[in-house]
Amino acid sequence: MSxxxxxxxxxxxxxxALLVAVAVALAVAAVAAVSWVMVxxxxxxxxxxxxxxxxESADAQVLRTIRDGACVDRPPTPQNGQEIAGNLNATVQIVTADGRHCWVSGPxxxxxxALDRQIARGExxxxxxxxTTADGIEMRVYTRTARTQPGSAVFGITIAKPVADIDKPLSTLAWVLLLVSGLGVVGAGAAGLWVARTGLRPVDELTGAVEHIAxxxxxxxxxxxxxxxxxxxxSRSFNSMTAALASSQERQAQLIADAGHELRTxxxxxxxxxxxxxxSEQTGRAIPPExxxxxxxxxxxxxTELASLIGDLQELSRSDAASPGPLQVVALHEIAGAALSRARLRGPELEFTSALxxxxxxxxxxxLERAVVNLLDNAxxxxxxxxxxxxRLRAGELTVRDHGPGIPAEELPHVFERFWRSESARALPGxxxxxxxVARTAARAGGGAELRAAADGGPGTEAVLRIPGAPTPPPAAEPSVVPDQ
Known part of the structure; x- marks a missing residue:
């Protein structure tokens, strides 16, 4: 596994926690490295x-040493150059133009x-x-030109100090930075784990709630x-989702209960x-023909009533459970005309007038045609x-007006509820x-439906279906006619 x-x-x-620890480790390492380099x-x-x-301060002592003849090739005794070594805490020697050197002070x-010889020659x-000395000691060296007196021969004065003077503090600093970095990374990991646990506690609660619901x-x-x-x-989205699911479950249960009640009769x-x-067949006693x-x-x-009820239930269940798919631009006036033709067959004794x-x-x-047919069937x-x-269809408002007994005002808020029927309609088929x-179809198309008393104050009810308009489709191109050759 990778x-x-x-x-x-x-x-x-x-x-x-691991990401926080790694991020802090990288940041601490970068800060520690920069600090060490700067120090x-x-x-x-x-x-x-x-x-x-x-x-520069050793010039006088070196010149005096040369005049006293105390400059030697090697330090024969600890007393030679003790004054310079004690004051400077350094190694001092003289380099002549021909490359020879004589020791003045130091350990x-x-x-x-070659660089020392160039300076001793005045180049x-x-x-x-x-x-690095013969003993393996790394030294930092500074060499400069000098003369015993004006106009005399040039020689070089070399002074050096051990690099260990700065390596030891740097080593100590490196260990301190390493220790502090380790503690910082461990602390960051612990803090990251605590923050992760605290921040993810609501997620744990959400997970527990989902598992409980499942x-x-x-x-x-x-x-x-x-x-x-x-x-x-x-959390709010989850609560909204569960509330919507509970409402949907309640509506489904109510639909099943209402459907069972309506199917029972x-x-x-x-x-x-x-x-x-x-x-009659079993007993052989014939039923009178009438x-x-x-x-x-x-x-x-x-x-027939069962078939109609089952069809209505299927339509309602489809609108509740699934989206209708891609919608198309259709002509509502043509749909209303087709529904009107069907309604004329169901009520041949009625007079239908239309303005679409x-x-x-x-x-x-x-x-849409089923919705319009339902409105006309009620009429x-x-x-x-x-x-x-x-x-009448005008500006996206389809109105179906009948001249029946009408609906009491107190019953109008309930007319679009499932299986609701007024007292006067219980004896009628449906x-x-x-x-x-109708209400579901209108809502799915972005509109609405309404039942109201007749606008002119006369008997009857007006059913209104409102659906917003869509861009008019371009007219179909007429087929071209090619003349016979």
Whole structure:
């Protein structure tokens, strides 16, 4: 398994803690490295400055040593040059133009480099460089030109100090920085783990709630959503989701209960009629022809009502459970005209008048036609014999007016509820789902539906279907005619 895969396999809080620790480790390492380099640069600059100052202050003592003849090739005794060594804490020697050197002061003899010889010959005035003595000691060296007196021969004065003078403090600083960095990384990891646990506690609560819902199907669980951060937004979204699911579950349960109640009546009547027919066949006692005709007509009517009710239930369940798919621009005036033709067949004794202005909407042609047919069926059902039904489409508002008994004002808020039927309509055929389907279809197309008293104050009811318009589709191109050759 690759490191990336192993990392993704860790719990989220462990990944967060590890990322925080790595980020802090990188930051601390960068700060420690920069600090160490800056301190090293400062110490070397101070060492160079001390060598430069010590070389200049040693001139008088070196010249006196040369005049006294005390300059030797090696330090024969500790007393030689003790004054210079004690004051400068450095190694001092003289380099002549021919490359020879004589020791003046300090614990060791320095090797003469090509750079030292150039300075002793007067080709350069001064230089800073590093050398290693025969004993393996690294030294920082500063060499400059000098004369015993004006006009005399040039020689070089070399003064050096051990690099260990700055290496030891740097080593100590490195260990201190390493210790502090380690403590910082460990502390950062612990802090990251604590922050991850604290920050992910709402996520743990959300996970627990989801697991509880999956286990018990209890949609009443709610998560505290204090604050305005992302976790609070997630909690509020989850609460909204569970509330919507609970509402949907409640509506489904209500739909099933209402459907069972509505199906019970036609099924009971159908069962009774079929049992009468079966008993007649079993006992050999014939049912009078007129009674048998009425019985079969009742069975046919009950089956028709069952088929209509099942179709309405399927339409409602589809609108509740699934989106209708891509909508198309359709001509509402043409749909209303087709529905009006069907309504004329169902109410041949009624007078239908229509005024349908062109109006294009975005929706499903079949669903819209079913909604308009439902409105017209209600108008036919409640219209008196020989009555009139007026249909008008203007500016996206389809109005169906009947001249029946009307609906009391206190019942208007309930007309679009599933299976709701007014007292005056309970004896009439119907499932109580037609207007509910109309409202759902209108909402799906971005509009709405309404039932109201007649605007002119006369008898009857106006059913209104409002759907926003859509861009008019371009006219179809006429096929070109190619003349016969």
């Amino acid at each position: 490191p990336a895969a192993r990392f993704r396999g860790l719990p989220l809080r462990s990944r967060l 090293r640069t400062q110490l070397r600059d101070q060492l160079d400055n001390s060598l430069t100052t010590a070389n 060791a003899t320095l090797p003469v480099t 350069r005035t001064s230089a800073l460089h590093d050398v 286990r018990t199907e209890d949609l009443t669980v709610r998560i505290p959503d204090e604050g305005h951060d992302e976790i609070a937004r997630l 036609p099924l009971t009547s159908l069962r009774t009629n079929i049992e009468l027919l079966a008993r 009674d048998r005709k009425e019985l079969l007509a009742s069975v046919k009517a009950q089956m 202005d062109p109006w294009y909407v975005r929706g499903e042609a079949a669903a 036919v059902k409640f219209s008196p014999p020989g009555g009139a039904v007026e249909v 499932s109580g789902l037609g207007l509910s389907i």
